[in-house]
Amino acid sequence: MPPRDKIVEAIIELDELVALELADEMIKSGTNPVEILERCREGMSIVGEKFESGDFFLSEMIMAAEIFNQIMNIVKPHLKSTMSESKGKIVIGTVEGDVHDIGKNIVIALLEAEGFEIIDLGVDVPPATFVEVIREHEPDIVGMSSLLTVALETTKQTIEAITEAGLRDKVKIIIGGGRIDAHATEYIKPDASTDNAALGVMLCIGLMKGEEV
Numbered sequence: 001m002p003p004r005d006k007i008v009e010a011i012i013e014l015d016e017l018v019a020l021e022l023a024d025e026m027i028k029s030g031t032n033p034v035e036i037l038e039r040c041r042e043g044m045s046i047v048g049e050k051f052e053s054g055d056f057f058l059s060e061m062i063m064a065a066e067i068f069n070q071i072m073n074i075v076k077p078h079l080k081s082t083m084s085e086s087k088g089k090i091v092i093g094t095v096e097g098d099v100h101d102i103g104k105n106i107v108i109a110l111l112e113a114e115g116f117e118i119i120d121l122g123v124d125v126p127p128a129t130f131v132e133v134i135r136e137h138e139p140d141i142v143g144m145s146s147l148l149t150v151a152l153e154t155t156k157q158t159i160e161a162i163t164e165a166g167l168r169d170k171v172k173i174i175i176g177g178g179r180i181d182a183h184a185t186e187y188i189k190p191d192a193s194t195d196n197a198a199l200g201v202m203l204c205i206g207l208m209k210g211e212e213v
């Protein structure tokens, strides 16, 4: 097996100090901030596998999330945009029953850097809240994040609630998160889907142009 990337290793070892030092060094040496986040995501996937196999407990998953959030604090200022005009308004939240928000926060940071106006609903957001906020703020796009398999069902229900409220043709819907694949997309039927934040930004740009994405 090839040796793991140092920052991936530090995340798996839950070595906060080393992970933050490496993130800082990479930023200073000009590594693309999005690439740093993608490498860290690889570390989180391995943390998830260790949790699944019983090598890690919940507390260790929480610790890894804390390290990722700290890395995000280092990286985020370097994603900042110089855009002055809004590219469009996006309401985004993690669906009901799911409290994972690291991926959602990365997408938000990238979308803001691209010039989108974001309304962040946070985590565990009930379908009714999505509906209320769409009525009040009239966004162009609604983004939903889900990391749990059970949350795929909630995502579908949220879209149904938006349809029942008569708002489905007023917004474009993009879904994202670790469990989103072709099957989930076929089942949930959003306008766009991805498990990659950078691609998500491209898809939102496409949706704003009225393209089939």
Ligand code: B12
Pocket (backbone or CB within 6 Å): 041, 044, 045, 046, 047, 048, 049, 051, 052, 058, 061, 062, 064, 065, 092, 097, 098, 099, 100, 101, 102, 103, 104, 106, 107, 143, 144, 145, 146, 147, 148, 149, 150, 174, 175, 176, 177, 178, 179, 194, 195, 196, 197, 198, 200, 201
């Ligand atoms: C950190 C973590 C936690 C933390 C979350 C902290 C936080 N603030 O987010 C804590 C400890 C709270 C947690 C809790 C739980 N977790 Co957890 N968790 C993880 C872990 C290790 C990493 C997730 C992560 O942050 N990844 C890094 C980010 C960057 O990746 P990402 O989320 O996929 O996001 C990327 C893309 O998907 C995309 N994206 C994400 N959202 C969106 C939205 C849009 C609109 C777009 C365009 C793109 C997009 O952009 C991001 C960057 O590219 C995963 C492992 C994994 N492989 O996912 C398990 C994992 C998701 N958790 C799991 C489980 C089981 C749980 C618990 C049920 C454990 C328990 N027994 O209590 C609880 C559930 C709590 C709840 N109700 O939600 C399972 C889910 C299994 C399943 N199939 O359902 C996983 C897969 C671990 C595993 N392998 O078993 N967890």
